[in-house]
Amino acid sequence: MELCVALEYYSRRLIRAINTSYHKVHNHNQHTTQHLTITKVLLMDITSFLKDNNLSVPFFVLSSIFFLLLVVKLAKPTSSKKLPPGPRGLPIIGNLHQVGDRPHASTAKFAKEYGPLISLRLGKQILVVASSPDAAREILKTQDRFLSSRVVPTAFQQPSLIPHSLIWSDCNQTWKGLRTLCRTELFSAKALESHSRLREQKLGHLVDFLHKNQGQVINLEDVVFITLFNTLTSIIFSRDFLDLKDVHGTRDGLNESLHKIIEYGGIIKDFGIRKGTMKQYNKTFAYWEDIIEERRAHVNSPTWSSENAESFLDRMLENGFSNDQINQLVTELFVAGTNTTTSSVVWAMTELVRHKEVIFKIAEEIKREINTDKISDSHLSKLPYLQASIKEAMRLHPPVPLLLPHMAAETCEVMNYTIPKNSKIFVNLWAMGRDPKVWDDPLSFKPERFIGSKIDIKGQDFELLPFGSGRRTCPRMPSGIKSVQLILASLINDFDLVLPNNVDPMKLDMSDKFGIALKMEKPLKELFVAGTNTTTSSVVWAMIELVRHKEILFKIAEEIKREINTDKISDSQLSKLPYLQASIKEAMRLHPPVPLLLPHMAAETCEVMNYTIPKNAKILVNLWEMGRDPKVWEDPLSFKPERFIGSKLDIKGQDFELLPFGTGRRMCPGMPLGIKSVQLILVSLINEFDLVLPNDVDPMKLDMSDKFGIALKMEKPLKVIFKSKD
Numbered sequence: 001m002e003l004c005v006a007l008e009y010y011s012r013r014l015i016r017a018i019n020t021s022y023h024k025v026h027n028h029n030q031h032t033t034q035h036l037t038i039t040k041v042l043l044m045d046i047t048s049f050l051k052d053n054n055l056s057v058p059f060f061v062l063s064s065i066f067f068l069l070l071v072v073k074l075a076k077p078t079s080s081k082k083l084p085p086g087p088r089g090l091p092i093i094g095n096l097h098q099v100g101d102r103p104h105a106s107t108a109k110f111a112k113e114y115g116p117l118i119s120l121r122l123g124k125q126i127l128v129v130a131s132s133p134d135a136a137r138e139i140l141k142t143q144d145r146f147l148s149s150r151v152v153p154t155a156f157q158q159p160s161l162i163p164h165s166l167i168w169s170d171c172n173q174t175w176k177g178l179r180t181l182c183r184t185e186l187f188s189a190k191a192l193e194s195h196s197r198l199r200e201q202k203l204g205h206l207v208d209f210l211h212k213n214q215g216q217v218i219n220l221e222d223v224v225f226i227t228l229f230n231t232l233t234s235i236i237f238s239r240d241f242l243d244l245k246d247v248h249g250t251r252d253g254l255n256e257s258l259h260k261i262i263e264y265g266g267i268i269k270d271f272g273i274r275k276g277t278m279k280q281y282n283k284t285f286a287y288w289e290d291i292i293e294e295r296r297a298h299v300n301s302p303t304w305s306s307e308n309a310e311s312f313l314d315r316m317l318e319n320g321f322s323n324d325q326i327n328q329l330v331t332e333l334f335v336a337g338t339n340t341t342t343s344s345v346v347w348a349m350t351e352l353v354r355h356k357e358v359i360f361k362i363a364e365e366i367k368r369e370i371n372t373d374k375i376s377d378s379h380l381s382k383l384p385y386l387q388a389s390i391k392e393a394m395r396l397h398p399p400v401p402l403l404l405p406h407m408a409a410e411t412c413e414v415m416n417y418t419i420p421k422n423s424k425i426f427v428n429l430w431a432m433g434r435d436p437k438v439w440d441d442p443l444s445f446k447p448e449r450f451i452g453s454k455i456d457i458k459g460q461d462f463e464l465l466p467f468g469s470g471r472r473t474c475p476r477m478p479s480g481i482k483s484v485q486l487i488l489a490s491l492i493n494d495f496d497l498v499l500p501n502n503v504d505p506m507k508l509d510m511s512d513k514f515g516i517a518l519k520m521e522k523p524l525k526e527l528f529v530a531g532t533n534t535t536t537s538s539v540v541w542a543m544i545e546l547v548r549h550k551e552i553l554f555k556i557a558e559e560i561k562r563e564i565n566t567d568k569i570s571d572s573q574l575s576k577l578p579y580l581q582a583s584i585k586e587a588m589r590l591h592p593p594v595p596l597l598l599p600h601m602a603a604e605t606c607e608v609m610n611y612t613i614p615k616n617a618k619i620l621v622n623l624w625e626m627g628r629d630p631k632v633w634e635d636p637l638s639f640k641p642e643r644f645i646g647s648k649l650d651i652k653g654q655d656f657e658l659l660p661f662g663t664g665r666r667m668c669p670g671m672p673l674g675i676k677s678v679q680l681i682l683v684s685l686i687n688e689f690d691l692v693l694p695n696d697v698d699p700m701k702l703d704m705s706d707k708f709g710i711a712l713k714m715e716k717p718l719k720v721i722f723k724s725k726d
């Protein structure tokens, strides 16, 4: 009987212990909870049974063993933890058919149904996908040590490649060595600074090329890719390999091989592509093999000293790299670097073309903060609105939408689920960037959301990780960011970007195509029309009229002196100069910079002044003729700014006799900026210089013929001598 009492005592202690653990696990794991409840009921039953029946010692021993077994089972709660939830799959293939060709979008859909951490089965492989900032933090920070191995895409599963790989190795000694070499020789602050000259030089080539080809339709992705590729080959081999001139043809040679390697890397299911990848690898190797041999001879010569190193290649050779190792690392840098950066530029530019008001704000910021023709690395920190726009584009279109595939080196726990060893892991940046729980109005492009916000793209803020975070974070992040900023700032500063065939920017096809980098399904083609060209043309025509009409030039100079009288003229003072404004209107009346507007096209057949304009007809509005029409203007061929003094006629699209910027839905969106620029340049020149024609040319005998183009130019360029006013 005493034993029975003791037994009852122990049983009650056990029940209390179970009750405590029940409350601890209740919220997390239903499975364990069920076990605990059953055990609790059993214990209660047995206790009362023993008590009621006054049973003896053998029974006590047996039942104690039984309790012990139960307690031991319950003491191992982790073994019963489950995989993250996910959709039910088919036998053998699992969820492969549900993942499809746009895994970022399909897994985002599952996340909506099953939560921020889901699991799927791709054949035998378990795939875990994180789609919230908390889940991303757990994977890339808390469990970074165990979840940073790699799953190698089929294309790169080559026994000869993996041992030397930076991207596809697990976090082993090879990987550490390669990352250290790249960090010190390629990605350090010192290296970045010395590469900035190369970056600016290649960008200069791009800008020159676009100036030469302005008005032609250009595939933005191709020219940006070539520019970035040449920047990288200059850093690695001190040489360019691709030529912008080839951009109009089909991709061939090295360009084609690189694109194929990149394309194969993104293919998920096709097992036949390994051979194809190796073939393209060998083709690319052939392009730099000779250079490697030549530099190896230098590095191995007895006179070699480390200070002679000219390029990253020399550093690899100094570190004893074999040809295979060099080829492997170099190709990986090209694959990881050029495509991601190109994709960042193209997506950002696409959003900017769709949001003209953002481009103007950036253009104004550049003008206000930098105000030079050539933007360099050192200017970039002064452009917070540009930076905010790039963050916003990367939020909506992360160039590597699922990061590169991670793999679990050990079984571990994330958000109370088990991630088994060897699981493949994606962090779905694309889903997080579009999640209304994370971002307000997530599908709108609004750079303003980052103004005054501390959220950055450098891997500390888990809602925005375009470069990843933790030990696998992109090692070239600082230069990636700078390249994107520099290219965008330069293109915006130098050009107006116009879509060919009057395509409505809001109707651009924004579909994406999954690969190592997320690309646009249909490449963005743009006309690079120098914004500076239309503005330049306005300034030059106004100036030539002023040189021909000294009395007007003089009146403007007096107005500036009287109304402003400072050495440095700013935007805000321009409204005090009505005579200057009248002179600019008058110059634009006689010499409209875009004389026929940009060609419109009839989307539908319609009637104008009782005539039919058939669908697809091209439509020109002849501003040049209207500006010289005596039915519209008195004494139209004379240059008389006075006609606008006291008149309400303006150039802002309300007065149909004077439309230098057009009107209606296709009106020049850059009008305010254009007007201000022309005014400011003229004021500064008139204020600071006397303008004299060379060789004592009589201004009234200047050749005023024009040359038709997107902007109407002078046939013979105006040459003037600027003499500083003392």
Ligand code: HEM
Pocket (backbone or CB within 6 Å): 166, 167, 168, 179, 232, 332, 333, 334, 336, 337, 338, 340, 341, 344, 399, 400, 403, 404, 405, 406, 465, 466, 467, 468, 469, 471, 472, 473, 474, 475, 476, 477, 479, 480, 481, 484
């Ligand atoms: C805007 C441009 C770029 C973006 C958005 C970007 C993004 C990324 C991302 C998301 C990862 C994977 C992180 C992870 O798996 O957790 C990555 C890895 C990597 N990136 Fe970048 N990247 C850019 C530019 C570059 C450039 C210019 C280079 C080199 C020339 C480069 C070299 C690499 C390498 C070698 C890795 C693999 C690192 C490793 O596995 O340890 N990236 N990048």
